[in-house]
Amino acid sequence: MTTPAIQVTDVTVHYGEVLALDHASLSVAPGRVCGLIGMNGSGKSTMFGAIMGRLRPDTGNVLINGENPAKARKQGTIGYVPQSEAVDWAFPLSVRDVVMMGRYGGMGITRRPRRADHDAVDRALERVELTEFAGRQIGQLSGGQKKRAFVARGIAQGATTLLLDEPFAGVDKRSEATMTRLLRELASDGATILVSTHDLHALPALADEAVLLMRRVLMHGSPAEVLKPENLALAFGLDVLDRAESQDSTEPQHSPHAQDSEDAA
Ligand SMILES: Nc1ncnc2c1ncn2[C@@H]1O[C@H](COP(=O)(O)OP(=O)(O)OP(=O)(O)O)[C@@H](O)[C@H]1O
Numbered sequence: 001m002t003t004p005a006i007q008v009t010d011v012t013v014h015y016g017e018v019l020a021l022d023h024a025s026l027s028v029a030p031g032r033v034c035g036l037i038g039m040n041g042s043g044k045s046t047m048f049g050a051i052m053g054r055l056r057p058d059t060g061n062v063l064i065n066g067e068n069p070a071k072a073r074k075q076g077t078i079g080y081v082p083q084s085e086a087v088d089w090a091f092p093l094s095v096r097d098v099v100m101m102g103r104y105g106g107m108g109i110t111r112r113p114r115r116a117d118h119d120a121v122d123r124a125l126e127r128v129e130l131t132e133f134a135g136r137q138i139g140q141l142s143g144g145q146k147k148r149a150f151v152a153r154g155i156a157q158g159a160t161t162l163l164l165d166e167p168f169a170g171v172d173k174r175s176e177a178t179m180t181r182l183l184r185e186l187a188s189d190g191a192t193i194l195v196s197t198h199d200l201h202a203l204p205a206l207a208d209e210a211v212l213l214m215r216r217v218l219m220h221g222s223p224a225e226v227l228k229p230e231n232l233a234l235a236f237g238l239d240v241l242d243r244a245e246s247q248d249s250t251e252p253q254h255s256p257h258a259q260d261s262e263d264a265a
Pocket residue numbers: 015016018019020038039040041042043044045046047
């Protein structure tokens with residue numbers, strides 16, 4: 001049997017009295033795109049923290065390609081695209097600097113970048129179609145472009161597992177389509193991708209499989225199965241069913257995110 005790219009087994013996490021993950025288990029095979037969905041506070045970011053080895057579970061364990069997550073992080077095999085809120089966009093770093101950070105994990109921040117590092121950064125920028133923005137301060141990109149800059153950081157570091165926390169929040173449909181295409185291409189090249197999203201409409205085009213999270217994994221199946229209103233109701237509450245009926249759709253939750261535009265950049 002193939003070793004799962006991401007294996008979360010029986011993970012429980014508390015923040016003081018708050019139970020954020022409750023014996024959650026999840027397995028994602030290499031080359032798959034998996035959507036992680038759940039309401040606010042259902043534990044998605046905590047799940048990412050556990051997978052990245054940034055927090056120590058009270059119970060259970062995580063393996064990345066059969067390795068300890070701290071080791072995977074050190075080796076650069078796991079990359080992370082944070083929520084926009086988690087980034088200080090005013091920081092005086094260019095897009096190229098951000099992508100170059102993907103190379104520091106392997107070489108230590110004290111070493112000057114070498115030709116191979118610059119080449120890897122160039123290739124990553126090209127892959128995410130940001131070459132022309134390389135010199136721009138990171139905060140002066142559109143929402144979708146910022147996300148792609150962080151994907152490029154993961155590509156430059158050679159990550160084979162990518163975690164994306166809300167990559168579609170605050171981006172327009174065109175940026176969403178560009179990101180979806182990019183993630184699908186990376187997966188066909190063998191990368192494993194776990195994406196948390198509130199945008200349920202994005203899931204069928206994006207993901208091979210989806211996980212419903214509510215402190216524990218309520219369901220893990222195809223997007224079509226997970227998006228059935230009766231299954232979404234398990235994670236989002238019964239009002240989802242009412243909205244689904246009124247829209248005559250199996251994709252009941254429209255993303256309320258603010259729009260921005262790549263063209264505005
Ligand atoms: N540092 C913290 N200290 C205390 N409680 C926390 C902390 N971080 C998260 N929590 C709580 O843990 C639970 C899970 O939070 P988490 O951020 O993982 O959820 P989420 O699904 O990512 O939410 P969102 O969709 O809003 O980003 C929530 O009840 C949250 O309030």
